[in-house]
Amino acid sequence: MTKLLSRTALLALTPALIAAAQPSEVPAEQIAELRTAALDDTLAYDITEGLTTEVGPRLGGTEAEARARAWSVKRLEALGFANVRVEEFQMPTWVRGEEKAHVIAPFPQELIVTAFGQSGSTGPDGLTAEVVGYDDYAAFLAAPTADIAGKIVFISHAMPANQDGSGYSAYGTPRFQGPRVASERGAAAIIVKSIGTDSDRMPHTGSISFGDATPIPAGALSVPDAEQLQRMLKRGRPVTLHLLMTPRQIGEQTSGNVIAEVPGRNSDAKKLLVSCHLDSWDNSPGVFDDGAGCGIVAAAAKRIMDAGRPYRTIEIVWFGAEEVGIHGGAAFAERHDGNDYHAVAESDFGADRVWQVTTNLGAERKAEADALRLALYPLSIVSGSYEQAGGADIGPLMREGAPGISLRQDGSRYFDLHHTPNDTLDKIDKQQLQQNVAAWVTMLAVMSGGIEK
């Protein structure tokens, strides 16, 4: 920072630099050129392919995530970004163990189960108990506690797919709240129908919180397995299940945020932050969640860098340990000030096309928000809220005052894959991925304060 200021001071009298140090609008033709060229992007796919092939699964806090950081630093440096670095932090770390579910009676057979992050353990011998089943979370809440104590609670739901992903909130309660409440009500364990929209025998993991309650074994059945269990329960005879899940806490471990920059002409100007999360769940290479997001934001930033020097510095942040508790976002906000950002944005909803833009830049920046919408319109991106934007990892920065932009992706098939082993490279639709890069480079161009050759 000192070095850049000195250099600026030395040359401060030249008229070109005076112009360069001022924000300007990017000409519509330049935006159109960047936007159109990005529709042929190959870098986002290459990054996604490389990370998810050469590292694969990379659970927050583990050695695999450390390999992912090393891979990322090397890749971002090779792309020519400046100031590539890791900001490490410590975090409590949970790792998966064995997991099996076996119906003992009346219809002996295996069911496919996976533990939620932070699940308790059954111990190595597992536990055997009767299953009490509920068709939805409300039915579970309404059930007498005497029915639940000592039992394995099973909660279902009927989550449909939708474009904006809102079903995750609407139908996710059995996972988000169920384990804590089941523990408080004395259940031996809880299994829920996967919070997912597919018909694959792929249980969807995800993080849970017990709050002050004692952790109990808590996991997801795949959608077909949950339906199988429901059919058994509807027959009216007691269903006894043997459940084995042996995850464990391995204490504080190191994670980190990987940061890279496209230096701006004015290092004192408020910055742009574009982000994704580098970690994944342990059961997949994490392509939709969120290798593709890292590919998209880096590819877009690279296109700005190659076009010239933006007025504002662009920070690329590949957050660590998002899945297991948004540790990276929290650590970043501790070290950085949300008020230093002109805008922050996060790509963490797969690789399908951006269909809507929302902003919360504030009423005084309505013209800028409109310019952004206008520039995105040729990509078939429609306008959403002027008062809402966000993302898991940028949430802490936004609570400090950072204005946000959301380039919202089509989530119609996101919850088919989310947190399952099926989140693999073959799911990428390259054309939709390219449209994402085009949307992000457009956003960066509009917000950049002008790009000088």
Added chain:
Amino acid sequence: MTKLLSRTALLALTPALIAAAQPSEVPAEQIAELRTAALDDTLAYDITEGLTTEVGPRLGGTEAEARARAWSVKRLEALGFANVRVEEFQMPTWVRGEEKAHVIAPFPQELIVTAFGQSGSTGPDGLTAEVVGYDDYAAFLAAPTADIAGKIVFISHAMPANQDGSGYSAYGTPRFQGPRVASERGAAAIIVKSIGTDSDRMPHTGSISFGDATPIPAGALSVPDAEQLQRMLKRGRPVTLHLLMTPRQIGEQTSGNVIAEVPGRNSDAKKLLVSCHLDSWDNSPGVFDDGAGCGIVAAAAKRIMDAGRPYRTIEIVWFGAEEVGIHGGAAFAERHDGNDYHAVAESDFGADRVWQVTTNLGAERKAEADALRLALYPLSIVSGSYEQAGGADIGPLMREGAPGISLRQDGSRYFDLHHTPNDTLDKIDKQQLQQNVAAWVTMLAVMSGGIEK
């Protein structure tokens, strides 16, 4: 047989019985009525749902398959079929153990693998070896044996989905031939890209034969895992894999064919045989393969029984132990004579609609073959070969001379599910299942020799 002849002799003089003992054509109106009513069938689904929920997976030779036989006898008796029985046989039995694959270097991560039926074991400690990869079976055959000895052979392919399932033969060679040849060429183990058309992390199991070669560990990677391994190999660095597969042979065990009848008016007349297989692979409840087939043929036979008494006896056979070596079909042909059948048919290709009928009734029965085609046409079923029909379990009977009929199902998505955990009830399209029942009841009506009230 003696008893039935005596009864016929006693009553031989009544005119009604003389009529009843002669085959006749079924009036077109009666066929149309049976065909149309079957499009609202619920029984095929009920049978499929019951078997696959209450028994679940039922590998040939195991206790689970015995439970399936007991379930079937009870269900077929409850439906009112005559002479419900089990014809037991003995068979060598293989059971799955643990299975894991872990890339040691250069890109450490788990791959999802499953053993083929009859696979050898790695032993409890597994084996570690370099992977030698081939893009297809021809490349494997062309490779020098020195490249293969002591290595883990990986063979890929590029199987597309198709309507008639012919891709299974065309692309299945890595599984059908690969393990034996890899053993003969000194490989430590073999893993192949699943013979499947999906993009799920669901390896497709299946039976293999080593012939006189020594069994080696042999299994399938899921399609995305195979593609992941291919990407690793294409990077040109040696890939080392740790493979653990511990299946074992548990000796001769009991299996059996479950048989039920719709008695015909003339017990001396050649019979009709409709069939499916009762067993499934151990990794799924076996809905498409082949619970639905059992539902279809039983539901169709029940509709004939409810309509009156056919001239010919209809035999329903739910074969045992098909997947693991067509043991049920072989045992049945040993005890029964293919020449006792007017026609034999088998439903074992899922639950999607019948799109084509083929026959090999012989040139002298062309009129009958045409009558069948005409009666199936309203179900959008087109005409195929007059000289080819078949099925795995009816194959031995046909080799003895039994004429065959094939009601060929749409296989476009069959190899998405085939031999994977994903072969579950939710995959059933009820309307297509009902069309199957309509096709089968139509076929039975045409071939029945007349149905008397």
